[in-house]
Amino acid sequence: MDHRLQNWGIFLLLSLTWGSSFILMKLGLEAFTPYEVASIRLISGGLSLLPFFFRFIRQTPVRKVPVIILSGLLGNGIPAYLFCIAETKIDSSLAGMLNSFTPVFALLFGLLIFRAPVTGRQLGGLAVGFVGVIFLFLAKGINTNAYWYYGFFVVLATACYGLNIVLVHHYLKGFASLQLVSISLFFMGLFALPVLLSGNFFSLFAGAGDKPWISLSASMVLGIMGTGVASILFYQLIRSAGAIFASMVTYGLPVVAIGWGLLAGEYVTMLQVLCLALIMGGVYMVNRK
Numbered sequence: 001m002d003h004r005l006q007n008w009g010i011f012l013l014l015s016l017t018w019g020s021s022f023i024l025m026k027l028g029l030e031a032f033t034p035y036e037v038a039s040i041r042l043i044s045g046g047l048s049l050l051p052f053f054f055r056f057i058r059q060t061p062v063r064k065v066p067v068i069i070l071s072g073l074l075g076n077g078i079p080a081y082l083f084c085i086a087e088t089k090i091d092s093s094l095a096g097m098l099n100s101f102t103p104v105f106a107l108l109f110g111l112l113i114f115r116a117p118v119t120g121r122q123l124g125g126l127a128v129g130f131v132g133v134i135f136l137f138l139a140k141g142i143n144t145n146a147y148w149y150y151g152f153f154v155v156l157a158t159a160c161y162g163l164n165i166v167l168v169h170h171y172l173k174g175f176a177s178l179q180l181v182s183i184s185l186f187f188m189g190l191f192a193l194p195v196l197l198s199g200n201f202f203s204l205f206a207g208a209g210d211k212p213w214i215s216l217s218a219s220m221v222l223g224i225m226g227t228g229v230a231s232i233l234f235y236q237l238i239r240s241a242g243a244i245f246a247s248m249v250t251y252g253l254p255v256v257a258i259g260w261g262l263l264a265g266e267y268v269t270m271l272q273v274l275c276l277a278l279i280m281g282g283v284y285m286v287n288r289k
Contacts, residue, residue, distance in 0.1 A: 019256020096257020
């Protein structure tokens with residue numbers, strides 16, 4: 001298969017998979033708490049890659065394992081809970097829009113922590129992106145303080161994503177994608193298991209109809225496809241097409257998220273779309289060669 005065609009195929013699959021994650025969270029939250037949905041996601045993702053964990057853990061230097069676990073916390077563990085908590089109060093489409101801010105945080109942390117070289121255009125992109133996020137919060141109108149509070153969870157999750165990108169780039173660059181994902185998700189699943197068992201998760205299935213099973217299915221698909229398989233595809237896209245092309249997935253996610261939100265009956269205003277365009281403009285300024 002032509003490499004360009006293969007790269008675009010991975011790009012579209014990632015956009016659809018990650019863009020659908022936000023509506024899958026909403027489906028999971030219909031029967032479960034945000035902590036249960038996030039825990040199921042992490043456990044399912046870890047189990048789906050368990051055979052690879054046993055293969056790669058023996059090949060990994062012991063001193064690198066804590067760094068990989070930290071990468072797992074920043075790239076999957078903490079954001080999984082933050083997004084689910086946020087979506088108890090905000091629309092999945094809005095969460096998808098805010099998620100597009102990740103590359104801007106990656107540049108910011110690279111600048112602040114590792115003193116990465118930065119151009120004036122990229123600094124301008126940071127400013128434009130931040131303005132877009134602020135206006136996106138304001139676009140729906142501020143009726144209660146809770147709206148700001150839950151929207152902040154999404155911004156914090158994108159900050160974790162951005163910090164993880166910088167961490168992987170500087171400390172885990174020589175490792176295979178499947179190696180990093182399988183090891184990190186194994187430990188995320190271990191950490192999530194006590195959280196899932198601490199509630200009344202299993203009692204929810206006793207004579208409650210189909211809703212818990214639908215939510216369980218959505219949460220498991222979210223973990224296997226949106227966390228496990230998609231993470232591997234993303235690293236493969238970076239190796240095959242480069243970081244610049246891979247970062248373009250950021251542009252596809254909110255489009256898919258908005259589409260699912262509209263199908264689910266969520267209200268998306270033109271002002272929100274314009275704010276998203278402003279964020280995307282900032283991301284473009286940050287990533288453009």
